[in-house]
Amino acid sequence: MSYIPISEQDKKEMLARIGVESVEDLFCCIPESIRLKGLLNLPGPLSEPEILEYFEERGKKNSFDRYLSFLGGGAYDHFIPAVVDYLSSRGEFVSPYTPYQPEVSQGTLQVIFEFQTLICQLTGLDIANASLYDGATGAAEAVLMANRVKNKKRLLVASNVHPEYRQVIYTYTRNLGLEVVEIPYDRLGRVDQKGLESALNSHTSVLLCQSPNYFGVVEDLKSLGELTHRHDALLAVVISEPLSLGLLEAPGKLGADIVTGEAQSFGLPLSYGGPYLGFMACKKEFVRQLPGRIAGQTVDAEGRRGFVLTLSTREQHIRREKATSNICTNQAHCALRATIYLETLGRQGLKKMAWLNLQKAAYALETLTAIPGVSRKFGGPVFNEFVLEFPTDWNRIKQKLEEKGILGGLALGEAYQGLEKCALVTITEKHSREKIDRYAQVLREVLK
Amino acid sequence: MINVIREPLIFEISSPGKSGVRLPNLDVPEKLDVLEGLTVREDLEGFPEVSETEVTRHFTRLSQMNYCVDFGFYPLGSCTMKYNPKLNEKVAGMASLAGVHPLAPEKLAQGNLELMKTLEKLLCEITGMDAVSLQPAAGAHGELTGMMLIRAYHEAQGNPRKYVLIPDSAHGTNPSSAHICGYVVREIKSNDRGTISLEDLAREMTEEVAALMVTNPNTLGVFESEICQISEIVHAKGGFVYMDGANLNALAGITRPGDMKVDVLHLNLHKTFSTPHGGGGPGSGPVAVKKILEPYLPVPIIEEKDGQYHLNYNRPKSIGRVKSFYGQFLVMLKALAYILALGPAGLREMTEIAVLNSNYIRKSLEGVYHLKYDSPTLHECVFSDKFQKDFGVSNLDISKRLLDYGLHPPTMSFPLIVHGALMIEPTETESRRDLDLFIEAMKAIDREARENPELLRTAPHITYVRRLDEVQAARNPILRWEKK
Numbered sequence: 035m036s037y038i039p040i041s042e043q044d045k046k047e048m049l050a051r052i053g054v055e056s057v058e059d060l061f062c063c064i065p066e067s068i069r070l071k072g073l074l075n076l077p078g079p080l081s082e083p084e085i086l087e088y089f090e091e092r093g094k095k096n097s098f099d100r101y102l103s104f105l106g107g108g109a110y111d112h113f114i115p116a117v118v119d120y121l122s123s124r125g126e127f128v129s130p131y132t133p134y135q136p137e138v139s140q141g142t143l144q145v146i147f148e149f150q151t152l153i154c155q156l157t158g159l160d161i162a163n164a165s166l167y168d169g170a171t172g173a174a175e176a177v178l179m180a181n182r183v184k185n186k187k188r189l190l191v192a193s194n195v196h197p198e199y200r201q202v203i204y205t206y207t208r209n210l211g212l213e214v215v216e217i218p219y220d221r222l223g224r225v226d227q228k229g230l231e232s233a234l235n236s237h238t239s240v241l242l243c244q245s246p247n248y249f250g251v252v253e254d255l256k257s258l259g260e261l262t263h264r265h266d267a268l269l270a271v272v273i274s275e276p277l278s279l280g281l282l283e284a285p286g287k288l289g290a291d292i293v294t295g296e297a298q299s300f301g302l303p304l305s306y307g308g309p310y311l312g313f314m315a316c317k318k319e320f321v322r323q324l325p326g327r328i329a330g331q332t333v334d335a336e337g338r339r340g341f342v343l344t345l346s347t348r349e350q351h352i353r354r355e356k357a358t359s360n361i362c363t364n365q366a367h368c369a370l371r372a373t374i375y376l377e378t379l380g381r382q383g384l385k386k387m388a389w390l391n392l393q394k395a396a397y398a399l400e401t402l403t404a405i406p407g408v409s410r411k412f413g414g415p416v417f418n419e420f421v422l423e424f425p426t427d428w429n430r431i432k433q434k435l436e437e438k439g440i441l442g443g444l445a446l447g448e449a450y451q452g453l454e455k456c457a458l459v460t461i462t463e464k465h466s467r468e469k470i471d472r473y474a475q476v477l478r479e480v481l482k
Numbered sequence: 483m484i485n486v487i488r489e490p491l492i493f494e495i496s497s498p499g500k501s502g503v504r505l506p507n508l509d510v511p512e513k514l515d516v517l518e519g520l521t522v523r524e525d526l527e528g529f530p531e532v533s534e535t536e537v538t539r540h541f542t543r544l545s546q547m548n549y550c551v552d553f554g555f556y557p558l559g560s561c562t563m564k565y566n567p568k569l570n571e572k573v574a575g576m577a578s579l580a581g582v583h584p585l586a587p588e589k590l591a592q593g594n595l596e597l598m599k600t601l602e603k604l605l606c607e608i609t610g611m612d613a614v615s616l617q618p619a620a621g622a623h624g625e626l627t628g629m630m631l632i633r634a635y636h637e638a639q640g641n642p643r644k645y646v647l648i649p650d651s652a653h654g655t656n657p658s659s660a661h662i663c664g665y666v667v668r669e670i671k672s673n674d675r676g677t678i679s680l681e682d683l684a685r686e687m688t689e690e691v692a693a694l695m696v697t698n699p700n701t702l703g704v705f706e707s708e709i710c711q712i713s714e715i716v717h718a719k720g721g722f723v724y725m726d727g728a729n730l731n732a733l734a735g736i737t738r739p740g741d742m743k744v745d746v747l748h749l750n751l752h753k754t755f756s757t758p759h760g761g762g763g764p765g766s767g768p769v770a771v772k773k774i775l776e777p778y779l780p781v782p783i784i785e786e787k788d789g790q791y792h793l794n795y796n797r798p799k800s801i802g803r804v805k806s807f808y809g810q811f812l813v814m815l816k817a818l819a820y821i822l823a824l825g826p827a828g829l830r831e832m833t834e835i836a837v838l839n840s841n842y843i844r845k846s847l848e849g850v851y852h853l854k855y856d857s858p859t860l861h862e863c864v865f866s867d868k869f870q871k872d873f874g875v876s877n878l879d880i881s882k883r884l885l886d887y888g889l890h891p892p893t894m895s896f897p898l899i900v901h902g903a904l905m906i907e908p909t910e911t912e913s914r915r916d917l918d919l920f921i922e923a924m925k926a927i928d929r930e931a932r933e934n935p936e937l938l939r940t941a942p943h944i945t946y947v948r949r950l951d952e953v954q955a956a957r958n959p960i961l962r963w964e965k966k
């Protein structure tokens with residue numbers, strides 16, 4: 035086996051030093067009754083070219099890349115600069131462990147420190163952690179954190195938060211005696227403020243909303259913040275399309291206390307759903323309740339700047355069952371990719387990227403709603419996703435579009451009663467005008 | 483070179499107007515009325531502005547400050563820092579696999595679904611379990627998922643129960659995961675062999691206990707030889723046996739958790755199955771269960787019918803979702819490529835050599851470093867600094883000195899039952915030469931501890947930075963760069 039560098043000769047000499055006859059003897063502590071008698075029933079061993087062929091064959095069974103896709107909903111197909119793949123694939127970034135020995139991990143630690151800084155700048159909050167698993171677990175961690183800060187059992191979650199994020203929140207909270215209440219959306223597609231007001235009470239820890247939300251609509255965070263704060267609750271915002279922060283005001287400046295989300299948009303491929311990149315930022319005063327690893331700046335014995343993992347008394351390896359979260363391994367390499375991506379784009383590039391998304395989505399919205407029978411479902415302002423309404427059930431239209439090579443959007447009917455005729459359409463900078471026009475042309479034919 | 487140039491933060495080398503990317507111009511008419519109703523930010527205050535050259539130099543220099551498996555021996559106990567085959571990276575980079583949107587119609591992603599289903603089946607065979615969910619993102623996430631399955635089962639019987647038993651040698655995520663699942667943790671003291679004593683367990687195991695979380699082999703590297711009796715005691719009171727499978731590198735191809743009557747376990751694909759740690763993730767922590775817990779697995783599950791793969795969300799007893807989409811797909815691909823490369827005999831050899839290497843180190847350092855428990859060990863062994871303490875030298879000092887020898891130190895933060903622990907796990911991908919380098923360095927450091935302890939207390943001496951002040955970092959937290 036080419037991954038095992040011990041020869042038969044080595045083995046003999048090593049066994050002699052250990053003082054046993056055979057490798058078998060080293061397993062004498064495992065009772066005979068539970069030892070496997072033969073080999074496992076597994077395929078292989080396959081050679082290197084055979085493995086490549088095996089995966090290439092499976093790749094051919096995926097026909098997704100033969101379609102023009104307008105799918106988003108928490109997973110976005112954005113352009114990734116070549117330096118991101120090139121630099122992130124260096125073995126010095128791919129093959130270390132979590133930086134437990136800071137003196138030989140300054141690369142990883144400085145990257146985390148820069149990542150935390152970028153997340154703070156984007157969200158407008160004081161501190162950020164090194165990463166969480168994804169946007170969905172980030173949303174769950176955010177409401178649990180708010181519950182620890184406020185110590186009140188009622189958690190409000192906007193119904194226009196990504197359905198999968200809400201499902202994870204339910205899974206995480208159901209065993210903890212917490213009450214999760216969903217807040218309806220209004221005609222603009224935003225959190226219904228009347229509904230929110232009537233749901234807020236003195237037992238409420240938090241409102242979690244998403245912006246842009248699952249309908250692509252940007253929330254009025256300022257008003258939501260004022261309302262929740264008036265009831266001594268926190269405003270937590272989850273973001274699944276953080277590219278929007280290249281254009282939109284930082285949620286922290288509008289009243290958000292915790293901002294979490296999914297940063298797949300920052301240099302991670304679609305990857306059939308993972309690995310992605312959860313992030314979390316909050317106000318300084320909540321630092322002891324923040325889950326996950328945090329890098330901090332310090333000095334070495336010669337007074338030079340260096341970085342370490344810090345505030346670990348929040349974490350499981352020190353606090354065990356009293357830790358703020360059980361997370362240990364996180365998404366460090368994904369955070370590295372996001373850091374390279376953001377630093378490569380920089381101030382100008384990120385703004386331009388956001389602008390391209392906004393403008394192209396506006397063009398698509400205008401072009402598609404010019405088609406008879408197609409209308410915009412929600413009036414609220416959007417970034418790069420929007421909901422369209424059609425004359426009949428979307429699934430039927432979707433089918434016909436698919437037959438013509440177009441994945442026209444995500445169905446909403448399953449998650450939202452009453453939206454059976456609607457679809458969530460996503461536009462990114464990768465959609466040229468020609469692609470958008472093609473969608474419009476095919477849709478026009480399909481609806482005739 | 484490395485120690486000559488001090489690499490600043492990117493924010494400190496930024497200057498206005500630069501960018502590292504060239505983006506296309508807008509090809510649709512620009513409209514300003516789309517900003518209506520939006521609160522737009524004034525600027526991206528402090529955001530870096532650098533060229534592509536500067537980005538490349540920055541990250542190349544940063545990378546050179548890292549120790550990594552590609553460079554050398556990385557014996558972090560419990561972390562299974564084995565070599566990461568390069569083929570696996572190539573597989574995970576295939577656009578036909580990695581380019582698929584997670585919400586693409588199933589029939590357009592049949593290849594990906596087949597690969598996931600195949601991995602599930604192979605993991606069932608390796609563990610002797612009946613079903614697998616690939617959704618959990620890492621080991622701790624797998625633990626939480628597994629405990630949720632147990633809780634859901636008990637709840638369905640009318641009582642979720644109250645306690646979870648966990649040995650004091652367990653990794654910190656075990657009690658933390660049990661707690662987040664709503665359980666109260668009861669610690670079981672290890673006996674003088676470093677294992678669970680049946681009498682203690684029998685006394686603690688009541689009908690209010692939902693489960694025992696056991697790591698096997700445990701974090702000392704010691705196999706719980708009485709695992710079948712342990713399982714029987716737990717089952718007799720209606721509880722479940724949860725196994726932390728982080729140490730599967732000691733068992734794969736030799737014995738199977740399923741045959742030990744374990745009910746649920748998680749695996750760390752980023753340990754046993756060679757997927758890289760990436761400086762702290764992403765990992766992947768699949769959960770494997772026996773039939774009795776299968777109805778509770780997270781949704782969706784992958785089903786196969788007549789060669790077609792399908793995602794089933796309609797599972798009324800399911801605990802729900804623990805993550806968006808289906809898990810860390812690219813990590814799964816790497817693990818699958820690894821299993822296919824090894825084959826059944828290779829998998830067994832992997833375990834055998836991992837255990838051989840560990841015992842070779844143990845034997846070579848016995849007497850030089852203190853071994854608290856003399857029980858036989860499998861893939862790792864835990865020494866302590868007890869002998870060196872006499873000279874005022876701690877496990878931290880020994881570890882920092884190892885850095886000067888160009889080697890990565892062992893794990894120090896646990897198991898908590900060994901004071902001053904040095905937990906060593908070599909894995910099977912180390913050559914005799916690399917093992918000997920480590921052994922000789924450890925012996926030399928022991929001599930230095932006696933002759934010149936100050937050399938250890940002030941180590942490391944040749945790294946990019948010297949010993950870092952962790953106390954100050956925590957006392958006066960600076961967690962981000964700020965513009966002066």
Ligand SMILES: Cc1ncc(COP(=O)(O)O)c(C=O)c1O
Pocket residue numbers: 361362363560561620621622623653655656697701726728729750765767
């Ligand atoms: C014994 C043990 N259990 C659980 C874990 C947690 O796994 P992860 O870091 O993938 O969450 C680890 C490793 O960190 C471990 O060593």
